[in-house]
Amino acid sequence: MDTPVEVFNQSSSESFTDYLSLGKKLAILNNQNKLQIDSSIKIAILSSSSMNGVSDVLVAQCSSFNVFPEIYTAEYGQYAQEILNSQSHLYSFNPDLIIVNIDFKAIAESYELLPYQKTTEERKSWLSETIIFFESFINEITFKTSAKVLLHNLAVPIYSPIGIIESKETYGFLESIEDVNRGLRDKYKLSNQVFIYDFNAFCSKIGKTNILDYKMYYLADIKVKTQFIPNLCSDYSKYIQPLTFKTKKCIVLDLDNTLWGGIVGEVGLEGVNLGPTPEGRSFLEFQKKLLALHNRGIILAINSKNNEEDAMNVIKNHPYMALREDCFAATRINWEDKVSNLKSLAEEINIGLDSIVFFDDDQMNRDMVKTLLPEVIVVDLPKDFSQYVSTLEDLSCFETLSLSHEDVQRNEMYQAEKNRNNLLKNTTTLSDYLQTLNLIVYIEEVATNMIPRIAQLTQKTNQFNLTTKRLTEEKIQKIVNDDNFRIISIRVIDKFGDNGLTGLTIINIKDSTSWQIETFLLSCRVIGRKAEEVLLSYVINDAKANNVKFVFGYFFESKKNSLVRDFYPNNGFKKIDGTEQRSTWRFDTKKTYLFPSYIKYKVL
Amino acid sequence: MISNNQKLMTLISSVLNIDENSINNETSPENTESWDSFNALVMVSELESQFEVQFSIEEVYSVTCVKDIKDALIKYGIVL
Numbered sequence: 061m062d063t064p065v066e067v068f069n070q071s072s073s074e075s076f077t078d079y080l081s082l083g084k085k086l087a088i089l090n091n092q093n094k095l096q097i098d099s100s101i102k103i104a105i106l107s108s109s110s111m112n113g114v115s116d117v118l119v120a121q122c123s124s125f126n127v128f129p130e131i132y133t134a135e136y137g138q139y140a141q142e143i144l145n146s147q148s149h150l151y152s153f154n155p156d157l158i159i160v161n162i163d164f165k166a167i168a169e170s171y172e173l174l175p176y177q178k179t180t181e182e183r184k185s186w187l188s189e190t191i192i193f194f195e196s197f198i199n200e201i202t203f204k205t206s207a208k209v210l211l212h213n214l215a216v217p218i219y220s221p222i223g224i225i226e227s228k229e230t231y232g233f234l235e236s237i238e239d240v241n242r243g244l245r246d247k248y249k250l251s252n253q254v255f256i257y258d259f260n261a262f263c264s265k266i267g268k269t270n271i272l273d274y275k276m277y278y279l280a281d282i283k284v285k286t287q288f289i290p291n292l293c294s295d296y297s298k299y300i301q302p303l304t305f306k307t308k309k310c311i312v313l314d315l316d317n318t319l320w321g322g323i324v325g326e327v328g329l330e331g332v333n334l335g336p337t338p339e340g341r342s343f344l345e346f347q348k349k350l351l352a353l354h355n356r357g358i359i360l361a362i363n364s365k366n367n368e369e370d371a372m373n374v375i376k377n378h379p380y381m382a383l384r385e386d387c388f389a390a391t392r393i394n395w396e397d398k399v400s401n402l403k404s405l406a407e408e409i410n411i412g413l414d415s416i417v418f419f420d421d422d423q424m425n426r427d428m429v430k431t432l433l434p435e436v437i438v439v440d441l442p443k444d445f446s447q448y449v450s451t452l453e454d455l456s457c458f459e460t461l462s463l464s465h466e467d468v469q470r471n472e473m474y475q476a477e478k479n480r481n482n483l484l485k486n487t488t489t490l491s492d493y494l495q496t497l498n499l500i501v502y503i504e505e506v507a508t509n510m511i512p513r514i515a516q517l518t519q520k521t522n523q524f525n526l527t528t529k530r531l532t533e534e535k536i537q538k539i540v541n542d543d544n545f546r547i548i549s550i551r552v553i554d555k556f557g558d559n560g561l562t563g564l565t566i567i568n569i570k571d572s573t574s575w576q577i578e579t580f581l582l583s584c585r586v587i588g589r590k591a592e593e594v595l596l597s598y599v600i601n602d603a604k605a606n607n608v609k610f611v612f613g614y615f616f617e618s619k620k621n622s623l624v625r626d627f628y629p630n631n632g633f634k635k636i637d638g639t640e641q642r643s644t645w646r647f648d649t650k651k652t653y654l655f656p657s658y659i660k661y662k663v664l
Numbered sequence: 665m666i667s668n669n670q671k672l673m674t675l676i677s678s679v680l681n682i683d684e685n686s687i688n689n690e691t692s693p694e695n696t697e698s699w700d701s702f703n704a705l706v707m708v709s710e711l712e713s714q715f716e717v718q719f720s721i722e723e724v725y726s727v728t729c730v731k732d733i734k735d736a737l738i739k740y741g742i743v744l
Contacts, residue, residue, distance in 0.1 A: 077678050077710065084681060112702040275721060276705060286709050 061096045062089070064123035065434070073120065076113070076287050083116030086123055097128045099304050104132045104155035104207075106139040108166030109283040118293045125297070125306045125457070136281065137166075143200050155207045157303060159296060160197070161259070163283055164214040164237060167193065175233035176221060183236045191243040202253055206534035208461075210299055211248070212259040213241040218268045252462060252512065252533065255299065262295055298459040305519050308358075308437060308457040309411055309470075311350065312402060314420035315364035315371055315393070319347060319383065321445060324370045335380035342445035347382035349452050354387050357470045358458055359409060362391040363401045363418070389474035398425045399432045408481075409474065410584050417457060462512050469560055473585065476556035494589060495658045497554040501594045504664040506547035506564070511536050513561050514547065517583060522620035524582040524592070526613065526627060529566075531579075544570040545578075550595050552586045562586045563595055574610040575603050580627075587623075593655035596631055598663070604649045611649065617641040668715075669744050672737070675714060676730065679707050692729035707733075715742055 062070075064086060071082045089095040103118070105111050115131045122129045132153045134142045139162060142150040150158070165172055171186065178186065194211065201209055216237045220226040226234055241260060248254040263271050266288050276282040284292055301307055316323045320343050321333025333339040334347075354360050360383065364371060371393045375385055390408045392401035398420065406413050414435040420426055421441050430438045437457060441448065480497070506514060511533050518531040531539075539545045550563040563586065566579035577599065582592050603611050613628045617640065629635065632653060633645035647653070666674075676691075677684040680698045693699040708724055711717065711733070717740040727733055734744055 077706065080706070081678065081681050113706070273709070275719075275724070276709070279721060279724065280701070280705055282705065286706055287713065 061094060063096045063098065063126055064128045065126040067095070068120070068123040069434070073124070076117070076289055079117040079120040079290050079293075080113060082120035082123070083118070086119050086128065087116070090128060095128060099127045099306070100130060101127060101157060101300060101304050102130045102132070102153060102155040103300070104134065104150050104153055104158045105161070106134050106142055106150070106158065107136050107161040108139060108163050109161070110136050110281045111161070112280070112282065113286055113289050114293060117289050118296060121290065121293045121297050122300060125301055125304075127300065127304045127306065129300065140197070143197050146204055151204055155205070157210060157299065158201060158205070158207050159210045159212075159257075160201075161212040162194070162197075163212070163259075164217070165283070171233075172217065174221075180229075180231045183231050183233065187236045187239050187243070190240050191247070194240075194244060195247065198248075198254055206253070206532070208299070208303060209254045210257050210296070211244065211254060212257050213244055215260050215263040215268065215271075216241070255461070257295065257299075262292065266291060294456060298456045299461070301457060302459050302461045306457070307460055308417050309415040310359040310361060310389070310409060310417070311353070312361045312363045312405060312416055312418045313350070314422070314425070315362060315366060315374075317421040317445070318419055318441070319343060320374065320378075320381075324374055325367060328370075329374050329378055332374060332378070334374075334378060339445075340380065342448055344380055344382065346445075346448040346452065349449055351382050351387065353458065354383070356463065359389045359411070359470065359474055360387050361389055361405050361409065362393060363398055363405060363420075364393050365395055365398075366393050368393040386475055389478065398429055402429065402433060402436060410477075417455065469558065472557055473559055476554075476559075477585065479556050480554070491656070491658070494656070497556075497589070499589060499591070499659045500553045501591050501659060501661040502551040502553065502664055503595065503598050503661060504549050504551065506536075506540060506549055508537075508540065510549060510561060511540065514549065514564060517561070517564060517581060518579065521581045521583060522618070523584055523623045524587050525618070525621050526580040526624055527578065527616045528618040528621060529579050539566060544568060548595065548598065550591055552589065552591045554589075559583075559586050563591060565595060565599060567599060569608075572606070573608060574612060575599070575608050577611065577613045580613065590656055590659060592627075593631070594659055594661050597653045597655045598661070600647060600649060600653045609649055611647040612636075613645040613647070615643045615645065668737075668742055671714060672733070672744065675710050676707065676733075679703055679710060687730060689731040689734070690729055711737070715740070717742070 067086055067089065068082070071085070072078050073082060086095065090097070105114060111133055115133050118131060119129060132149065132155065134150060139160065142148045167190065168186070171178065198209060198211060201207070214237050216234055220233055222229070226232050229235070245256050248256055271284055271288055273282070273285045276285060313319055321339055322331055324332055334343045335341075336344065350360060372385070375381055375383070390405050392405055394401070402413065402416065402418065406416060412435070413433055417437045417439060418426070418429055419439050419441060420429075426438045426440070429436055439451060439455070441451060514536050515531055515533040518529060518536075522528070536547070539547060546567045546569055548565050548567070549561050551561050552559040552563070562583040564579070564581060565577055568576040568578050580596075600611055613633055615625065615628060617625070628645035632651060633647045635643060636646050637644045673684045673687055676682075676687055680696060680703060682696065682698060693704070704727075708719060712719065715737060717737070719736065723736050727736065738744060
């Protein structure tokens with residue numbers, strides 16, 4: 061049985077018809093139960109014009125990141141009925157993502173054809189009416205579902221009947237449409253449910269004179285020419301990847317002819333191409349673009365066949381090197397094969413291979429990684445260096461729906477982790493090491509602004525996760541508002557830096573004599589520092605203070621959580637019930653629970 | 665070089681998802697399930713871009729089978 065990405069790798073995906081037949085093939089395999097689906101998402105598409113073909117192409121593109129979406133495309137032009145009727149298929153389908161494409165021609169045909177039949181005042185009121193029109197539909201959707209909404213903005217026409225004096229109008233036709241876009245963007249800036257899709261920018265990128273084929277429009281109400289549907293779906297994928305937690309975290313880079321031109325072992329520091337020359341600028345700008353990604357939280361690492369000394373000399377001393385030593389979370393500069401290096405990098409940085417994107421100019425290295433580590437994204441770097449920047453910019457795998465504080469701080473944290481590992485090499489026992497770290501654990505009841513991070517933790521934490529319950533932001537919000545539950549989080553700080561919000565527990569306190577720990581998890585970056593014991597002791601002591609007799613914990617086995625199989629027995633809980641796979645544990649609050657005295661904690 | 669006839673067969677087979685050998689002059693929406701109205705338009709787009717021609721709406725409507733596609737192409741000077 062194949063996974064979607066395996067089917068994708070076996071098929072060609074160059075043209076619209078390739079995508080169309082790949083999408084159909086995947087659907088057939090799925091109907092015959094011949095597709096191994098690990099990750100899925102329900103997407104509803106509402107549109108004012110024909111979206112024929114979009115569904116198949118989107119299925120095909122999602123397979124490239126191993127997701128098989130279930131898609132409901134409403135009859136075109138039926139968006140209002142679907143949105144307003146709470147019995148409609150849109151709502152019974154229960155989508156995770158709703159794409160709303162209501163185009164300018166559809167809502168304002170006569171305005172588009174005869175813009176200056178409206179007076180200046182009428183154009184101004186058209187603006188406010190149009191924003192209200194969109195807002196009222198979006199309000200209906202957000203009132204009835206918790207699905208994310210992707211709302212197309214309007215493609216601003218390039219033609220005006222008054223031509224070049226359009227810009228002299230007191231309040232012009234084109235200006236009024238631009239203002240709709242501005243208004244919608246401002247309205248939903250702070251929303252974490254509604255996202256504005258810049259369809260206008262998409263049309264500009266393709267070319268507004270290319271995107272609409274009048275014949276297809278008159279024949280079948282097709283407003284995006286079929287050959288550009290893959291481009292549109294690729295933009296939708298930017299939202300689908302973070303929603304299905306497929307966002308990549310780390311870029312692993314080769315050095316020679318990737319970060320600089322030439323082979324440093326042969327030409328030395330002075331000989332490599334890097335700097336403000338025609339040959340060097342490709343690499344200089346490529347490095348700066350990578351630095352910009354690093355600054356927003358993407359981890360960088362090196363995997364290069366070189367003498368470490370030669371390579372580090374360039375990294376440390378070349379005047380135009382934009383990426384210095386402290387930009388890299390880990391480096392493998394040696395003569396090992398690239399595959400072993402990637403594996404050990406993943407282990408050191410503590411991320412999965414499926415979080416890695418690999419850049420290497422050498423075709424053979426790329427093929428080897430593609431074959432042996434199919435979960436790594438291998439970028440097909442063009443032979444022409446000057447195309448490196450655009451290749452990087454075309455990658456859509458780093459998208460997130462919000463930049464959490466942790467994302468931005470992540471690199472500082474990995475740098476601190478490097479220092480911690482060095483310290484570990486110089487100290488003798490684990491408890492010695494932990495004492496020298498000066499750990500402080502901040503314990504805090506969850507506030508609304510932490511919800512995105514809390515959801516992210518429940519979705520991503522695999523190893524130290526007792527019950528592996530995946531929760532959405534909406535679900536967390538409900539729990540926060542429910543008096544029967546408490547969510548307690550921890551933030552771990554040591555002398556090297558702030559690890560951010562890295563652990564949490566969700567407790568059901570409905571029964572005043574026994575509390576149930578429904579979720580208990582810890583991010584891998586703080587495993588092994590006994591912060592979990594601080595959190596558990598806080599729960600137990602708080603239970604005691606509230607005259608709760610027992611605290612119950614659960615262990616649900618998953619593919620990846622064997623690390624915590626003995627967490628409860630090791631912490632004084634007694635087994636009440638259950639099997640190897642699912643067990644229930646109980647702590648009697650008459651007992652005392654102790655944790656290492658060298659860890660300080662503060663309750664916020 | 666690929667002949668125009670071969671190019672046409674590959675195009676039809678890939679859009680309609682059918683075997684090239686099963687295509688003949690009488691292949692039509694009546695006897696081919698995948699030849700629906702949308703795929704007909706996809707075929708028009710593909711023909712226009714691969715053979716660098718522009719059909720009129722009347723020509724699009726006049727096509728009822730593969731033979732008609734060939735006739736339309738011949739009209740634009742494509743040698744089949």
